Each structure stands twice: as structure tokens, then as C-alpha cells.
Amino acid sequence: MWAQQGTTPGTPKLRHTCEQGDGVGPYGWEFHDGLSFGRQHIQDGALRLTTEFVKRPGGQHGGDWSWRVTVEPQASGTSALPLVSLFFYVVTDGKEVLLPEVGAKGQLKFISGHTSELGDFRFTLLPPTSPGDTAPKYGSYNVFW
Incomplete structure (x- = not known):
């Protein structure tokens, strides 16, 4: 999930998905094989988000995954980088402990x-x-049980 802060008065719009008609676009996969790698771009106003993943095969359960999110401003003539918050959540399907x-x-x-x-x-x-x-800043984290 992501939100750009300070662009308009009021509460920032928190994005969780890309949907037709919600003002995000274009978006879509640039490269992928459906199994082991992919790169997609999401245009959200003056922001371009890129998500990339790759799977490294191995182990008893198929391997390791790596994932990266990049946010780049697309507006010309701005000297300050936008303040963007990224939200990640990690859950399990059952009652396992994290x-x-x-x-x-x-x-x-x-x-x-x-x-x-x-x-x-x-x-x-x-x-x-x-x-x-400009150093990126960590905000905080919350754990919900």
C-alpha cells in the first residue's frame, strides 16, 4: 500500500490496489514469466512506482523470494522529492506465530x-x-495479533 503526503489538503489517499477508474494508470506488467520473476510499473499522478520480484530456486520448499519497490517522481520542475509512505503487511493463513x-x-x-x-x-x-x-526515513511499525 502507498500514500503520497502533502500533495493536496486533507488526508492522503491510501492506495491498496490498482483498479480501472480510480485515477491510477497506466499500470501493468512490463516483464514476467508468471513463476519466477516480474516487473510492473504503476503511474499514480506524478509518481511512478515499480515493483520487481525474483525467485531463487532451492531448498525443500521451492526457494527464496526477493522483492523491491521503487518510487520515482515524474513531475518536471520540482526540486523536492515527494514524501511517500509505503505500507507492508505480513500475515499467515493460520494461527502460526510471527x-x-x-x-x-x-x-x-x-x-x-x-x-x-x-x-x-x-x-x-x-x-x-x-x-x-536525501536520506529515506523509517517511520514505525505496528504488530497486530
């Missing part, structure tokens, strides 16, 4: 868990990157 691991300054480093189908697993969050001298 445990957050918090690092320095309260930043979420990873989430570990266990399911009967996968066994032990870890969802790792790498630090965000940003071009130039």
Missing part, C-alpha cells in the same frame, strides 16, 4: 515465523535507499 525483530532506533529488521508448510522462515527488510543527499 515474531518481529527490532533493531536500532526501533527499526524493524526482520520478521521470523514458522508454518507447517514452510517450516521456519524469515522475512527480511533491508534499509531503504534514496538518490542524492
Whole structure:
């Protein structure tokens, strides 16, 4: 999910999906094989979001997944980068336990868990990157049981 803040007065519009007629577009897959890799672009006003995933085969359960989200401003003539919030949620289908691991300054480093189908697993969050001298900022995280 994502929201751009400060573009219009009032509450930012929180986007969860891309739907025809909701003002997002164009969007769609640029490359994918339906199984092991893909890249899609989403145009949301003056923002271009790119999501990419790749699967590394191996292990007893099929392998590891990597995923990256990139947000780029598309408006010309703006000197400041927009403030964009990205929201990620991690859930399991059953009553399995997910445990957050918090690092320095309260930043979420990873989430570990266990399911009967996968066994032990870890969802790792790498630090965000940003071009130039503007450092991306971590907000916070919430755990809902």
C-alpha cells in the first residue's frame, strides 16, 4: 500500500490496489514469466512506482523470494522529492506465530515465523535507499495479533 503526503489538503489517499477508474494508470506488467520473476510499473499522478520480484530456486520448499519497490517522481520542475509512505503487511493463513525483530532506533529488521508448510522462515527488510543527499526515513511499525 502507498500514500503520497502533502500533495493536496486533507488526508492522503491510501492506495491498496490498482483498479480501472480510480485515477491510477497506466499500470501493468512490463516483464514476467508468471513463476519466477516480474516487473510492473504503476503511474499514480506524478509518481511512478515499480515493483520487481525474483525467485531463487532451492531448498525443500521451492526457494527464496526477493522483492523491491521503487518510487520515482515524474513531475518536471520540482526540486523536492515527494514524501511517500509505503505500507507492508505480513500475515499467515493460520494461527502460526510471527515474531518481529527490532533493531536500532526501533527499526524493524526482520520478521521470523514458522508454518507447517514452510517450516521456519524469515522475512527480511533491508534499509531503504534514496538518490542524492536525501536520506529515506523509517517511520514505525505496528504488530497486530
